[in-house]
Structure formats: structure tokens, C-alpha cells
Amino acid sequence: MFHKLGLTAAAVGLVLVAGCSTPAPAQSQQAPSQPSASSAAPATSAAPQSSPAQPAGDSAIDDFVAKVGNGLDGVKSYHLKMSMSSAGQQMTFEGDVDAADPKHPNQHLSMDLGKMTIEMITIGKDSYMKGLLGSGWVKVSEDVASQTTTAEIDQSKWLAQNKDAFKKVENLGTESVGGANTTHYRLTLDAAALKDLGSDAGASGEVAYDAWLDDSGLMRKAVFDLNTGKAPLKMEVLLTKVNEPVTIKPPAKFTTMG
Template structure:
């Protein structure tokens, strides 16, 4: 059950993290409007008066597009443009990242924090807080899982086994979905609408908020088996178009996933041999 909980967390995280935009909104529309307003107030020439009149006569100018042609709040964009925007930082810069996820269900929260490095295989170091199970530490390197669990291992000790032994049939799906860019094809195939919601403050940063409505019937993927007909993903990108936050709800479970430190080195290492327990009846690492 503990293994299934861990797989569910990362599976949901991956579902919520595959995607988003086109033209970087950059400076918020309201900021541009403020700048334009101040310039006309200080200019006393006839041209300035004309400019003020033009601005006042066209209210849509500040609601749909900035003076520089950037996207404004409420602007729809095409799914293709959205995927292009997501890929614009360069896939080579998205092989490592840190993550922080919170899944809320029935008044309880499952929390996951850690780092992943997909540059050479799949390596992860994840700390999970699972209701009813306590704090779980999982390290995945070269196909082997190292787990530290209350009631199963001693403090600071790990058990080791191949991931496929630990998670069974979910192992391959688990490793595929750790790469949160792996489902962008699904988003591109099934996206009905993508809307730039606006620039918002998230943890003290100004991030660009997008909303994606997904038609799951148009996605030819086993990941969508049993999913509702439509799913809505809220996605926030930074000024370099790195995905920084994804929020979605599925069957009453709200998942909030935050990502950071894209492309930066992460330190993921197997536990010392002295900290690996040998447990009777349990499969061991290779």
C-alpha cells in the first residue's frame, strides 16, 4: 500500500506536469498601461493630447494586447503555440529539477519533496509524508529502489530492491511519468482550449498563468484510461518559460506541484552500504 501511495503521487504529478504557451507575456498589461499613462501626463503637446484621446477611445487596447504585441490577460492561444512555448527553454535544460507536491484528499495531505535527474537514466531522491504511514524516504538509482519506512526499517536504514519488484506492473509507468515533459504530446493532441489567464504572484515571483482544457477522448494513451472526459490544468511559467507550478483536480483529489532549479546539478546518491538492511523474504538489489 505504501508503494502504491508513492506511485500515485508521482503519477499524478506527471499527469499535471506536461505542457504550456507561446508568446511570453513579459510585462503585465497593467504595467504597460501605467507607463503610457505617465508619459502622456508629462507631455503637454497636442500629440500627447491626441494619444490620450486614442487610449481612452479604445478600451480594448489594454485588455487584449499590450503596446508591444504581447499576450494580455484572457487571451486564447493555440495548443501548438502552447507546446512550442513549453519547449522553448530547450529540452537539454529540463533533465534535472527539484519538486514540491501536495495532494489534498478527504481533509488530509500527502506531501512529496525531492529532486530528479533524468540526464542519464532515472535518478530520484524523494521524501514523502503519507497519511497513516509517516515519513518515507525513497531513492531511485539505476533501476534500484532504496526505501526507508517507519515500522519497516530502522531509523536511517534502507531496504533495497529492484523497482519492478517494489512497484510491480506500475514500475515502467512510474519511471516514464517522472519525466514531466513526457506527456506534452498528450496535451497537444487533446487540448481543446488554452488561455493566458494573466501574470500572478506565486511565492513572491511573477509567473505567467495559463489554463488548459483537455479532452481525454482525443488522447491515445494508456495514461488516460478511466479518466473523466475533460480535465483542466492550471499551469504557471516563469519569464524563461520553465514550468514552475501545475494545479489540477482529479476525482476529488487536488494536486499542487511546484518545480524549480531546472537544469541545475542535483546530488542523488545511493545510501552507504552500512545503512542498507537485509530483510528475510524480501528481494535484494542487483
């Protein structure tokens, strides 16, 4: 699942996000390098042809995980958009990522947490935040940055870790997502067997994980619906503008965290 866009308090599944302990919300200002919003809504072709479900045996899972992992090859930039609802709270995340250096990606993300709006710019090892520590831009320490937001789209590790939870894999046919040709897969998982939900989650029954992979195996869209347990969670992630030019710049004015 777009396994982490961890925000100040991590979480689970598709993007690992949970609650957030932060100061009172500050008014958002215009960022100096505002990420371009993705205008392309995921388009769906009419009535895709479904193929029979495959038992989630080792080979079926391994093939799917390998396909997802290989899909990351050659990805240098992208636009990420995520929406999440949990316990009556709606959150959205959106921004551009320059992943030419995958170990230190440059990114500009905006996060609407309902009662608070936060922006974060990361360039190499330098990170700047606005909205979390006040209304202006603040250059934060690596420790603070590491606990806040990182966009990571490698789902192969999460899939492999939760391999035992897979019950079946279905190919639901081809669809267009954000202008890209994709194949729609539906994975059915055992909620109780998901390793990163925690023993107190109380989740049980089947969980649907829908993934749209393009011809290279890159996951262009994913929807995770955990509708059981103590904290039902639904996430949708959309990846667009893959390998299109993107420029991430530091804010023109900022203070340094003391």
C-alpha cells in the same frame, strides 16, 4: 501534468498517483542524505493582466506543447514538491533530482501518504527504500523500483496525447513563482475526453489546468483540479532550485531485498 511521480500504484493527470497497497506503516528515520526542503513559497504578483482567451485550435495547442517541451532543454537538477488530495486522502511528495543523465536520474524523494511515510533514493539503476519494507533502508530490485517512484517532469507528451480535450488556452499574465519570472496559462479541458482517466471515471464538464512557465518554457508550477466524476482530484506541483548543485548519496547502511 508532471506526468509521473507514479507511486506503487500509478494514477492520473498532473503526476499520476493513486492508492497504494503497502504493509503497515513504519516509523520514519533520518535519511543519510536528506533532501533540502524548498523554503520558497510561490509568490504571486499583484493583479496580473489577462489577455483574451484563445480558441484551442491546433496551432495554439501545438505552440504551447512545443514551448513546454523546449523548456526541458538544459535542466540538470531541480527540487520537486507536490501535494495531492483525492477521496478525502491527502498526500505530499518532495525531493531533489539530479537529472544530468535524463535516462537514469539520481533522486531522493520523501512521500507522506497520510498513514505511511516512504523515502526513496535512486542512483543510476540502484534504488533504496525506507518505510515500505520496514523501518530501515532496503536496496530493492529494479522491478520493485520501477513500480514505485520516478520523478518525471516532461508534460509535452501528456499534453499532446490529450490534445483533443483542449477547449481554450488563456494567457493570464506574468507572475513570480519561487523567485522565477513566469507566465500563467490556464487551459480548459473537457474531462470526458481525457484519455488516461479511464472509462469508469465518470468525469464530465470542464477541467482547469493552470501552468506557470518560465522564460525558457519550463513548467515551474502546475495546478490540476478535476472536480467532477467518481474520484475528484486536485494536485499542485512546484519546481524550484533549477540547476542548483545537488548531491544524492546512497544510504550508509542498508539490507538487500531477498
